[in-house]
Amino acid sequence: MKIEAYQIREGKKLNLKDHPTDGTKGVSKEEVKVRKPQLKLQLVKLQEQLYAEEQQSLLVVLQTRDAGGKDGTIKHVFTGLNPQGVNVTAFKEPTPLELSHDFLWRVHAHTPAAGMIGVFNRSYYEDVLVTRVHGEVDKQDIQRRYDEIRAFEISLQNRGTRILKFHLNISKDEQKRRFQDRLDKPRKQWKFSENDLSERALWDDYTKAYEDTLSATSTPTAPWYIIPADHKWFRNDLVTQILLETLNDMNPQFPEVDFDPTKIVIE
Numbered sequence: 001m002k003i004e005a006y007q008i009r010e011g012k013k014l015n016l017k018d019h020p021t022d023g024t025k026g027v028s029k030e031e032v033k034v035r036k037p038q039l040k041l042q043l044v045k046l047q048e049q050l051y052a053e054e055q056q057s058l059l060v061v062l063q064t065r066d067a068g069g070k071d072g073t074i075k076h077v078f079t080g081l082n083p084q085g086v087n088v089t090a091f092k093e094p095t096p097l098e099l100s101h102d103f104l105w106r107v108h109a110h111t112p113a114a115g116m117i118g119v120f121n122r123s124y125y126e127d128v129l130v131t132r133v134h135g136e137v138d139k140q141d142i143q144r145r146y147d148e149i150r151a152f153e154i155s156l157q158n159r160g161t162r163i164l165k166f167h168l169n170i171s172k173d174e175q176k177r178r179f180q181d182r183l184d185k186p187r188k189q190w191k192f193s194e195n196d197l198s199e200r201a202l203w204d205d206y207t208k209a210y211e212d213t214l215s216a217t218s219t220p221t222a223p224w225y226i227i228p229a230d231h232k233w234f235r236n237d238l239v240t241q242i243l244l245e246t247l248n249d250m251n252p253q254f255p256e257v258d259f260d261p262t263k264i265v266i267e
Contacts, residue, residue, distance in 0.1 A: 003242050006225045008218035014211045021171040022230040032237040039240050040080050046247040047117060051085040053252040054115035057161045061120045064168035065206060066196045067178040069229050070121050076236040087112060090121040103127040104152055111156055124149060128213050133205045146216045153222040163222040164246055166239060167214060168229035172203055
């Protein structure tokens with residue numbers, strides 16, 4: 001599978017209608033099921049090397065609409081990894097203290113340290129998506145924030161952090177189905193909020209905000225990937241493959257020891 005096909009090129013004007021939400025590129029669910037254990041073993045091995053090396057880090061950003069699959073992606077892709085080496089941060093509505101600072105203030109403390117994988121369940125991109133759709137910032141402010149985001153990501157990269165950004169792209173019909181599923185199943189009702197419906201009514205506004213944001217902030221070293229997310233199994237497989245390709249490119253290595261193990265005797 002050519003993952004480059006899902007990457008947004010820098011400066012490319014984006015139209016989400018050109019990116020099917022239910023595409024599987026001819027891949028079958030059975031095929032994914034068969035290769036999943038091997039992909040997981042590779043991911044575990046590379047994470048162990050990254051953690052031991054303690055020189056690089058990886059930041060994974062997940063953005064999507066309500067019911068888009070952030071929690072499910074985290075659960076299925078990262079289950080089985082060493083929890084000591086993975087930090088997941090969910091960014092909720094800013095607190096009064098956070099609002100009294102610049103919009104990136106609350107983010108930096110959660111970026112991954114050397115050796116770690118950090119996962120952002122929503123992120124600083126909320127501040128150019130939700131704030132824009134709800135009219136909390138003007139056009140000039142949005143453009144300024146785009147500049148600040150690009151500079152922020154460059155500063156992370158200069159410190160050895162690779163950045164992967166995934167937009168989990170679901171259809172309006174699929175969102176409706178998932179909302180209804182939450183209402184129908186008591187064990188899922190806690191996930192539903194009436195606010196989800198008011199946000200759903202702004203579907204077209206969010207579409208435009210996503211198109212502009214992904215176009216403005218996808219760079220060769222901090223790319224956005226548009227993941228077809230109507231089929232959860234395909235979404236999880238594609239995200240896993242992109243993670244693996246990125247970690248292989250980072251090529252983390254176990255550190256060399258400063259002693260000769262053959263000359264040590266344990267009595």
